[in-house]
Amino acid sequence: MNIVLLGPPGAGKGTVAALLKKELGVPHISTGDIFRENIKNGTELGKKVQGIMASGGLVPDEVTIEMVRDRLSKDDTAQGYILDGFPRTIAQAEALCTIDDIDRVINFVLDEEEIVKRLSGRRLCKSTGRIYHIVSNPPKKEGIDDETGEPLIQRDDDKPEAIRHRLEVYRKDTAPLIGFYTEKGLITDIDASVSPEEVLASVLAALKA
């Protein structure tokens, strides 16, 4: 099954995708993770996108679409996949239609106040990608990863100015995808304000329906 997770930044798409991947046994493809991996490894792509990502803007469509086209051509996607963070623009959604058929789009619904709270409190372990929240999911020792003992970091794009920009970009470029996929009869809205396990249960129910 080919699934798209849609929704504003901070709605928990990445967390739920990791749980969903275990349930369905299909790859979780996060364009944000692929870009971050490229930045970490100092690749040409990483150098190109670093500044854009830090400011909370969008990487150009051509670059993102080609990267996803390449990723979806890999053998591990034969039984399906979970796309997280792609598409983010109408141009990307139109390109995706030419690459593959999507079976279901899950729209994570969460109000802006809660989004800002979640993003500004998010911390992560750079080497493992493990995610914490200073209030709702704190590490055992403040600022330190529970398993590796490494200091936790805040993503540049989780800082206040970048959060504001990401929300503007979401409203302008990504929210129109709700209409795009509603017209195609593919979308299911999910309340993303509850725990990841409860969101997962709603997503699984939507996929069965």
Ligand code: AMP
């Ligand atoms: P995410 O981890 O999904 O919040 O993505 C982090 C950042 O990566 C975004 O703010 C963008 O700068 C970039 N990015 C991720 N996915 C896309 C996409 N589909 N199109 C353009 N830029 C993207």
